[in-house]
Amino acid sequence: MSAAALLLSLVAQTLRISVPYGLAALGGVFSERSGIVNIALEGILLCGAFCAVVGTHYTGSPYVGMLCAAGGGMLVAALHALITVTARGDHIVSGLAINIMAFGLTRGGLRVLFQSASNSPRIAAPEGFLGGRLPGIAAPLGAVLFDPLFLGALGLLLLSLLFLYRTGLGLALRTAGELPAAAHAAGFSVTCLRWLGVVASGLLAGLGGAWLAFEQHSFSDAMSGGRGYIALAAMIVGKWHPLGAGAACLLFGAAETAQIRLQGSGVPTQLMQMLPFALTILVLVLWVGRSPAPAAVGQSYDPEGGS
Template sequence: MDKLTFFTDYLSASLRLSVPLAFAALGGLFSERSGVLNIALEGMLLSGAFASAAGAVLTGNVWGGMLLAITVGGIVGLLHAYLCVTLRVDQLVSGLAINLTAAGLTSFWSRILFNSGQAQQLPGIQAIGIPGLQNIPIVGSLLFNQDPLIYLLFLLVPFITYLLFRTSLGLSLRAVGEYPRAADTAGVSVTLVRYTAVIISGCMAGLGGAYLALVHVKFFAEGMSAGKGFIALAALIFGRWHPVSTAFACLLFGATEALQLRIQAFNLNIPYQFLVMLPYVIALLALIGLAGKSTPPAALGIPYIPESREQ
């Protein structure tokens, strides 16, 4: 394999590995910008992966699986919103509980539905090349010969950026996350905004799980999210809760994972366990480097109590 081909394949792999992270992180962006801490991204990703596999198997249609993944992700988001916004459960505890529940339920139902606990050869989503552009060296295969979900992600990043910083809806979302009492006084429903944001977060994370199962590996295995939800959360912090920076942070972590896979293929005398740790080590180093520099939304993790005068 020549160097150009190797480099092109590496960039393509980096992009593919960053896609589920990006969907989850951008979903988490909505939730956390509204003031709801979303540790549950891992459970949402895993639930979406299982739902997409189950939907694809039961309907025989990959888009049926995709729709079910978005629906289930939204339901998990609704549960998280109910616990955090209505019941005012500790948001960290709620997220961890959802992660553990999702791991248990997906393992249980996958063993019932798929017998071995692993779906074999799911119908996948094929790449769609853009004529005239897909043949451009390096850039063509990287940007113009991809599956529809990657094209969707390319559109979502600028759209979410515009929505957050150029529209009244984005202003309301950021106001609720920064100072909910002022937003409430201005007539913005803090409860409605937070519910909507967390449900959107679940839908997008579910879509990331669907990409993982239907596009990336084309099967479902127990625990296949493998900490990607936590890396997405790290990317969100590393990106300072901004859509563009968060997307680039996801790309960095995807490139790191692609690198460790290629190092393993070289059969170097390095224990593979150390290589598998590499993306998580990079995530930790990134967060350590941002210690004290990255400022989260002021009301993040703080339940809003309308009767209270204190925030």
């Protein structure tokens, strides 16, 4: 393989690996900018992957699978919103409880629907536009760039930027996470804004789960593998900004690509598996303090003045 071809295939692989991180981190941006910490991203990724597989398996259409993933993700996120926004419960506890449920639901679902404790049957992934080929560009890169879900993810990133920074509602959503009293005074319902932020995060992370499932052409138990948590770290490193979070996800994607490529090179696999997690800690340590969180994130808001 020539150097250029190798580089292209590395870029393609990095992009592929970064997509679920990116979608989940973008979801994290929506949720945390509105003021709600969303540890449930992990469970949403998992449920999204499961729903994508179920939808695709029973209809044969990956697009129905994507819709199911988005819907399932939003449903799980709605539960998080119900507990944290409406009932004003603790965000981290709610997220962890949802993750425990998500692991149980998907594993139980595997057994009930597919009579397996570990794997679903194989499903079809969406076909790339133009057959995934671009004249003059190597096949692996073309396959990513013309993947419908990849294009959709890029579109969502652009839409998010427009929404958060170019619309009044986006400004209000960010205000709900910085100074909810101001959003309230401006006539917005902080509750609605936060529901919007959390449910949007469910849509995005659910699609991230769908990507995971399509990459693997199946669902396997606990396949989210900590990506939701790493995405949260990427969001912090990216300063709660969609582009920053996206860039951080590319970094994590590149690290994971390196890990996969180095497998079999003599370095023990388990040590390579630690890499993304150790990198996350390292990056967080280096970034903390330079990356201020939304001021009111994690706090419940009660317009009557209580806590």
